[in-house]
Amino acid sequence: MGIPTFTSGDPLLDSFYILFNGISQVPLIASPVTGILILAGVLLASRKAGLMMVAAGLIGAGIGIILGADIGLVTFGLFGYNSILTGMAFWSGPFVKANRVTLSISIFGAVITAVVWMTFAHLMGDMFSPDLQGGIANSVAIPGFTSSFIFTTWAMMYASKRYGYDVWPEIPKSAKEDNIPGSDNPLQIKPENFKWTAKEFIIATFKGVSQVTFVENWKTGVFWVVGLTLAFELAPLISGVQDRPWFTNAFTSQWNEYSPLYLAGLMAFIGSAIGAALSILMKLPTQETRIGLHGFNQVLVMIALTSFIPFTWQSFLMAVLATVACSVVVMPALQRFFGQWGLPALTGPFVFTAWVWLIAIYGFSNIPAGIGWSRPG
Numbered sequence: 001m002g003i004p005t006f007t008s009g010d011p012l013l014d015s016f017y018i019l020f021n022g023i024s025q026v027p028l029i030a031s032p033v034t035g036i037l038i039l040a041g042v043l044l045a046s047r048k049a050g051l052m053m054v055a056a057g058l059i060g061a062g063i064g065i066i067l068g069a070d071i072g073l074v075t076f077g078l079f080g081y082n083s084i085l086t087g088m089a090f091w092s093g094p095f096v097k098a099n100r101v102t103l104s105i106s107i108f109g110a111v112i113t114a115v116v117w118m119t120f121a122h123l124m125g126d127m128f129s130p131d132l133q134g135g136i137a138n139s140v141a142i143p144g145f146t147s148s149f150i151f152t153t154w155a156m157m158y159a160s161k162r163y164g165y166d167v168w169p170e171i172p173k174s175a176k177e178d179n180i181p182g183s184d185n186p187l188q189i190k191p192e193n194f195k196w197t198a199k200e201f202i203i204a205t206f207k208g209v210s211q212v213t214f215v216e217n218w219k220t221g222v223f224w225v226v227g228l229t230l231a232f233e234l235a236p237l238i239s240g241v242q243d244r245p246w247f248t249n250a251f252t253s254q255w256n257e258y259s260p261l262y263l264a265g266l267m268a269f270i271g272s273a274i275g276a277a278l279s280i281l282m283k284l285p286t287q288e289t290r291i292g293l294h295g296f297n298q299v300l301v302m303i304a305l306t307s308f309i310p311f312t313w314q315s316f317l318m319a320v321l322a323t324v325a326c327s328v329v330v331m332p333a334l335q336r337f338f339g340q341w342g343l344p345a346l347t348g349p350f351v352f353t354a355w356v357w358l359i360a361i362y363g364f365s366n367i368p369a370g371i372g373w374s375r376p377g
Helices: 011-024 032-045 047-066 071-075 081-090 100-127 147-160 198-213 218-229 264-281 286-290 296-307 313-339 348-363
Strands: none
Touching: 011 032, 011 047, 011 071, 011 081, 032 047, 032 198, 032 218, 047 071, 047 081, 047 100, 081 100, 081 147, 081 198, 100 147, 147 348, 198 218, 198 264, 198 286, 198 296, 218 264, 264 286, 264 296, 264 313, 296 313, 296 348, 313 348
């Protein structure tokens, strides 16, 4: 049946898909049901964050339309999700102050991220395509994922440190932290009366899911997991173009729309749990783990590597290995690298990990490739 078309020709219905598919594409899923539940969860935690999510998504889509992008890409949500992340990273995120200056930067960032998204979509799609004339079934392409968000936001954050405006919060002067001998990691000081229990671990895991959009709220994480589980595409019925039942699954749309494996929510939870468990094992700062900072990249890795390629026990194992590598190597390395300039790693660990693993699939015959991804066929 192929990838769904969300362009109905009805302006009101198309606007519905543009907004909620744009939100649902943040975790790499095209489902208005998922988008609605994610937005509800974000609004539960912060009306400011929810407002920016809606505004940035519509701004990114609007730029795509104004500049003449394929309307099918816009209604699919592909011009929304990176702009959403850029907008939320500034004004409603935890990194900079929320004021008129950062609001302006967020809006401008949402605009230019839409342009950069097209750059990476074209670059990654063509760079790895041996036969550009052969169509999607005969070519190899790698998704850009959230690359336009991270590169745009890194550049904007670094540039804003040069501005003469009140953007970055002051770092309080304090005595030099004592580090663990032979490590850059400060000595672990746990909050009084705190110890890891099953309940605390589950809360941290749900917060890891919610941190994909810079929100620290375990209830928001629950909305995410439920929304990703109910990832119905709800694509419009278009005479002569497509006839899709309402229960087609956005999680399996790359390989089998009728598959009963509605596992995106479970994959998100597993990814965050792996990240939280490994951060505890590696003795990373306890507070970072408790607020979910070692889960959100892992959420995206697990979803990407179990939805863009068919789900088998081998591909699941590969996704778990990639998530472990992201937790143990890629994320700590990028945190340390960008920390030199006072910048966050954002979703860079996810993007670089997923790219490496998808490219590697080309030579692994036991890993089935998705439609046009990683290997022809």
